[in-house]
Amino acid sequence: MEGAQRLREDYPWIQTPLVVGAPMRLIALADMAVEISKAGGLGFIGVGTDTSNLSSDLQAAAKLIEKSSLTMNHDVMPIGIGFINWGADLDTAISLIAQYRPAAVWFFAPTSISSLCEWTAQTRKASSRTKIWVQIGSMKEAAEVMHAARPDALVVQGTDAGGHGLVQGASLITLLPEVSDNVYAMCKEEGISPAILIAAGGVVDARGAAAALALGASGVVLGTRFLASPEANISKGYRDEILRASDGGQSTARSKVYDNLRGTTGWSETHNARGVINKSYVDAMSGMDEEENKKLYEEEMKKGDAGWGFEARMTTYAGSGVGLVREVKPAGDIVREVRDGSTAVLEGLRGSPIEVKL
Amino acid sequence: MEGAQRLREDYPWIQTPLVVGAPMRLIALADMAVEISKAGGLGFIGVGTDTSNLSSDLQAAAKLIEKSSLTMNHDVMPIGIGFINWGADLDTAISLIAQYRPAAVWFFAPTSISSLCEWTAQTRKASSRTKIWVQIGSMKEAAEVMHAARPDALVVQGTDAGGHGLVQGASLITLLPEVSDNVYAMCKEEGISPAILIAAGGVVDARGAAAALALGASGVVLGTRFLASPEANISKGYRDEILRASDGGQSTARSKVYDNLRGTTGWSETHNARGVINKSYVDAMSGMDEEENKKLYEEEMKKGDAGWGFEARMTTYAGSGVGLVREVKPAGDIVREVRDGSTAVLEGLRGSPIEVKL
Structure with a gap:
C-alpha cells in the first residue's frame, strides 16, 4: 500500500495497481509508450542498445502527449x-534525458556495477525528477544494485519473461518475496529508503497481476501481452506467431541461439533470451553448425511474414505466458483490463475466509 | 470459491484455503502426513516408486490418527x-487403497496415459470415496489427463518445484491460468465436472499461497518448506543445507545429474529434478566422467551429515523457494501460518482500490 502511494506521488497521472509497458527494444516506441501512459499506466520507449533514433522517438512522443489528455506540467x-x-x-542518452526529462529510465544489463553507477549519477544530475529503475534477476543482483546505485525502483524479472534475462533463475513466485525480504532488511540496516518493487516476467493478465501484488510488487510490467496491440512496432508474421503459440512452458525456451543468428552478440554469458521454439532452435539443438543455421536464417528473412512460425526461422521473442495472448487489443485497453481485473480478482478472493466461518 | 466449497465437502476436516503437504518420496511419511491433516490441511505419504513399506506406513498413520482429534468417521x-x-x-497399491481408503491418491509420471487410466479405474473400484489427483506440468498433459482419466483434482506443477518434474516448463504464474482456462473450456464442452486445481512449485509462504489463489488454484502444495519441519524424515545434513541455501534461482538447478548418481534412473527423458547446486553438479557441468562422479558420490555417502553442502556431494532436492525457508517449524504450524497468512495477504491488498478513489 505504501508502494502504491509512492507511485502515485512520483507519477501523478497513473492509477494503481500500476501497469507498466516493458521497454521492448525497437517494438515499444512512442505510440505504445504514450497510449499506455494515457490509460493511467507507465509506458516505456525501448531504445535498447542503439540511441541513434532516440531523439526522433522522443520528439514523436512529445507530439503525441501534447495532443493527449496527458500534460507535461508534472x-x-x-x-x-x-x-x-x-x-x-x-x-547521447544523458543529453536527451536532460532535454526531455522522462518520468523514468529503466537500466538493464550494464557492463559493470560501476558503469551502472555512472549512468545513475549522470541521470540524476541531468534530470533530478527522473526516477531510476534497474532490472535485476536474482537476490544477489538486487543487493549489489541497491547497495551501489540506490535506484528508485527495482524491476524484479522472473524467468518466465520473454526476451532477454538471466540464463539461470527463478520465477516471480519465489524471486519476488525473497528479493523483497532482503531489500527491505538491507535498506533498514543501511537506513535508506527501499526501492519500489516492480514485477516482470509472466504477467499477462489480471490474474498474473494480482499474483504479483500478493507476492510483494507495487506494480507490474507486461511485455508479451503488448506485442498483440496495434501500437506494437512488429511485423504481422511476428504478431500472428504470438497469437498462435500456446502452452508456453513447452512452446518457448531460453536460448542464445536467436542472438547468435541475429548477430546481437554483445550480451554477457550470464544472459540469454526466451523465444517461441522454431526451426532455428530445433536445428541448433540437433547440432546444426551455427554458420549453416545463420545462412538459413538469412534466407528466411526474405520471406517476409511467412518467415515466422514453428516451421520457420524468424525470431519470436515471447514469455512463457504467450498462450494467454489470444487477441489483438489496443494497449490502453490492455492497461485498463489488467488494472481493473486484478482488483476484481483480489476482491473475488475475499469471500474465502468468510465462507469458512459460516 | 466454488473450488473451496467442493474441497470442504470432499475433505470435511480441512480449512480453506487448503494447504497440502507434497508426497515427498520417503521424506513425507506418517508423522508428517498426519500432522498436516491435523492442522486442517491434507497430508500425503510419499511412497514414490516402492510400495514395500506402504502397509507399515499406513498402519503407523492409522495409529496416529486414532490418537488425534481427527476421526475416521468420514x-x-x-x-x-x-x-x-x-x-x-x-x-500392492490397490489392495492397500481398498483396505485403508485414503482421502486421496496422487498419481505422477505414469508410463502412459493408458496405465494412468488403469490406476484410476482400479482405485475407483477399490475405494469409491478416494479422490484421484493427477500431477501435470503442461497444458498438453492437463488436457490429455482430463480427457482420458477425469481425475478429481489436477496438481499443476510449475518449474520452480523441488525434486522431479518436467525438464522444460513454465512457472505457476503463466501455467496455472493457461491450464485453468483450457480445462474449464474443455470440461464445459465435454459436459464433465472440471477438476479442482491445486498449485505446486514455488509456494513456500503466505505470499506464494495468495498468489496461487489469485492465479486460479483452489489449494496449494508445499514441499520444500516442510523439509524444515521436525516431521520430515531427512538427515540433519540435508535439512541444514535447506536452511543455508538462498537466492534459489541461482543456488538450485534442474538436472538429471542427481538421479544418475543415485541410480534412480527409471525416469523418462521428459523429467528431471531440481536440487541445490553442489560439487556433483558443478563437476558434471565441467564435464567430469559420470563413473568418476558416481564414485566420488559413493565415497561422500560415508561422511554422514558432512556429505551435504555446496562443497559436498549428497543430493539436496529443493525448489527455487529454498531461500524463503529460514527456520525449522512444526508441520502443523506451517499449515496454519500459510493458510491464515494467505488470507491476511489478500485482505491487506484490499486497501489498494479504495485508496485510489480517495
Missing part, C-alpha cells in the same frame, strides 16, 4: 525510456 | 498417498 515527460546499458551510448 | 482416512506411477506396484 515537470516530467509522462513516459520512460528503457536502455540496454552495455550497448547504449551514455552521452 | 468414511476415509484423512490423509493421502502419493505414487510415482512408473515404478510403483499396482496390485
